[in-house]
Structure formats: structure tokens, C-alpha cells
Amino acid sequence: MTAKIGVLVMSYGTPESLEGVEAYYTHIRRGNAPSPEQLKELKDRYEAIVGGVFPLRENTDRQVEALQEMLNRSGGDVEYVCYQGLKHARPFIEDGVEAMVRDGISQAVGIVLAPHYSVMSVGTYIKRAKEKADASGIRMEFVESYHLHPELIDVLSRRVSAKLDQFEETGAARGDVQVLFSAHSLPERILAMGDPYRDQLLETSKAIADRAGVTSWQFTWQSAGRTAEPWLGPDILDTLRELSKSQVKYVLSAPIGFVSDHLEVLYDLDIEAQALASELDLRLMRIDSLNSDPAYMSVLSDVVRTKASQLKVIQP
Ligand code: FEC
Numbered sequence: 001m002t003a004k005i006g007v008l009v010m011s012y013g014t015p016e017s018l019e020g021v022e023a024y025y026t027h028i029r030r031g032n033a034p035s036p037e038q039l040k041e042l043k044d045r046y047e048a049i050v051g052g053v054f055p056l057r058e059n060t061d062r063q064v065e066a067l068q069e070m071l072n073r074s075g076g077d078v079e080y081v082c083y084q085g086l087k088h089a090r091p092f093i094e095d096g097v098e099a100m101v102r103d104g105i106s107q108a109v110g111i112v113l114a115p116h117y118s119v120m121s122v123g124t125y126i127k128r129a130k131e132k133a134d135a136s137g138i139r140m141e142f143v144e145s146y147h148l149h150p151e152l153i154d155v156l157s158r159r160v161s162a163k164l165d166q167f168e169e170t171g172a173a174r175g176d177v178q179v180l181f182s183a184h185s186l187p188e189r190i191l192a193m194g195d196p197y198r199d200q201l202l203e204t205s206k207a208i209a210d211r212a213g214v215t216s217w218q219f220t221w222q223s224a225g226r227t228a229e230p231w232l233g234p235d236i237l238d239t240l241r242e243l244s245k246s247q248v249k250y251v252l253s254a255p256i257g258f259v260s261d262h263l264e265v266l267y268d269l270d271i272e273a274q275a276l277a278s279e280l281d282l283r284l285m286r287i288d289s290l291n292s293d294p295a296y297m298s299v300l301s302d303v304v305r306t307k308a309s310q311l312k313v314i315q316p
Helices: 018-028 036-050 055-072 093-102 122-136 150-169 197-212 236-245 268-279 294-314
Strands: 003-011 078-086 107-112 139-142 177-184 217-222 250-254 283-286
Touching (some): 003 055, 003 122, 078 294, 122 139, 150 283, 236 250, 268 283
Parallel strands (some): 003 107, 177 217, 177 250
């Protein structure tokens, strides 16, 4: 008999339309509505990326579909059924767990489409999913991070090398390109909590640099929230200013904390950082996002299968 295992694939979520931006922003701000100025500023950013379309939704849909296909490709005695659960938009994480209940799923694996663990990022997805699963009688195991998975390092190193090749083709020496690994900033207080986020990001950066033979690299933060407390820095915009002062001319951005094209990549890097780079006379390129690249799907499928096997072992 084929056993069914649910896979709750969790992602940040994005509005469905410009009209939905206010509710989305209010959810991110834990129920506090943004001011009209804040709302306008966010809508303007969405308008700027692709005229008010929300690429993260389509990318997440494709990733979930592709993962289900890959998980079931080799057949076997387990059927994996993937469900989407979004942090700040429909279908919410809790909706995904409810859908599993409706389909009679009794055991499931949860995974977040973000490779690095922080109690303030992946930790909150897992907390919400676990609470709902416990209340619904579903046994769930969670993948917490996969930031050093060999296939992830491999595919990201190839992305970095491909762009370094492009720099070379246009006359820049490979060693003159400064590689900037980046991820979403979080409030500085995570460090005092002993959170692994920063260390995991540095480990991923180093592993990619070693594999791709990159010697000039550094890690920098991006997309810090607009709140009063201090956020982890330096921010990528300040890093670009510093690099320009030290006569660096070529910069490759590698946003390793993100796996999809979305606002934080298409606006914060491709529009905002790119505009500053032009002003500073820096040549800035960015590695392509993973999106539903089969190599990324293979990473997800591998870590989900590993978790699922633990689930079956402990299942009476
Ligand atoms: O394309 C899209 O529609 C969504 C892009 C998007 C991604 C994303 C990922 C992460 N965030 C993380 C942490 C925070 C914290 C706050 C915060 C605020 C925002 C706002 C928008 C937004 N985030 Fe986000 N984030 C994305 C979008 N994020 C929009 C609100 C306006 C702004 O600040 O720009 C601050 C909350 C607060 O006010 O208290 C904290 C982390 C990630 C990466 C991990 C993950 O994907 O979950 C961490 C994509």
C-alpha cells in the first residue's frame, strides 16, 4: 500500500494585486496598518519591479509543483503531496495544514523556501505550522536549514562562476571582481540570542567562494526593516560606497539568503543598488535566482526525503 506524506512548503508570500498590498503590509506589521506614506512607498516599489505584478507568487507556485513532481518521480511506496503555506498571504501556513487535514494526511514534513535558520524567520514559520498541526492531530517533522547542502553549494557556485565569466568577457580580470554575498537583515538583537542565522550565512558564503575559486568576497546585509531598533549591518548600499572609495570597479551581487525573484531582489538590488552603483561608477551584476531550477528542487527533495524517512521510522 502507498503511504501518503504531506509536504508543507512554506514561503514568505506576496499580495495578489495592488489592492491587496495594504492587508499584506498590515500582516507583516503584526496587525498594525501602515501609514498612507508607508503604503504608497511600498506600492511604488511593487509598481517599479514589473508594473505591479507579483513574481513571488508565480515562482512559489512553480517551486511547489516542481518539488512534488521531483519527489514522486522515482515512484516507490510513498506518495508525497505538497501543500503551500505562506507567512503573510493566502494560502496561509495554517490554511496549508487545514488542507492536509481535509485530505486525510496524518504525517507530514515542513520545509521553508529559505536555506538559513533564524528564530525570527524560519523559526516563526515552523512555530505556526507546528501549533496548527498539533491542534489538528498531524504528526510533523521540520527541515530547519539546508545552507550547506552540497548541491546547493554546487548550483550557487556555478551561478557565481557564470557571472564571473561574463565579467571576463567584457574585459574585467576575474580577481578584480568583488563578490558580495547578501541576505535579508534582521534586528541586531538576534546575535545576543545566540541565533545561528549570521554564522550559517557566512558558512554558505565561504563554501561557495571556495568552490568557485573566489578570493575577493565579503558578506553584507540588505533590505533591513524600517523600524526604530538597530538592524544587522553593513547594508549593501553602504558596502557599495565603501568599495567605491577603495577603488573597486566591479561587483557581483550574490543574494544567497533568497531563492526566488521577488521585491527584495528585483527592487532592492536590481533597481536601488544598481542606481547607486551607476552613481558610483561601479559595474554591478547579480547572479540569477534559483527559482525552480531542477538543482534547487533536487536539494529540497533530498532534505524532505531524509526528514520523511525519520518520520516513518518513528511512526508506530
Ligand atoms: O516579493 C514580495 O512580495 C515579498 C518579498 C519579501 C521577501 C522577504 C523575506 C524576508 N523578510 C524577512 C524579515 C522581515 C522583517 C520585516 C520585514 C518586512 C518586510 C516588508 C516587505 C517585505 N518584508 Fe521581509 N520580505 C519581503 C518583503 N521582513 C514588503 C515591509 C516593508 C519593508 O520593511 O520593506 C520587518 C517587520 C516589521 O515591521 O516588524 C523582520 C526575512 C526574509 C527572508 C526569509 C524568508 O523568506 O522568510 C528574514 C521574500
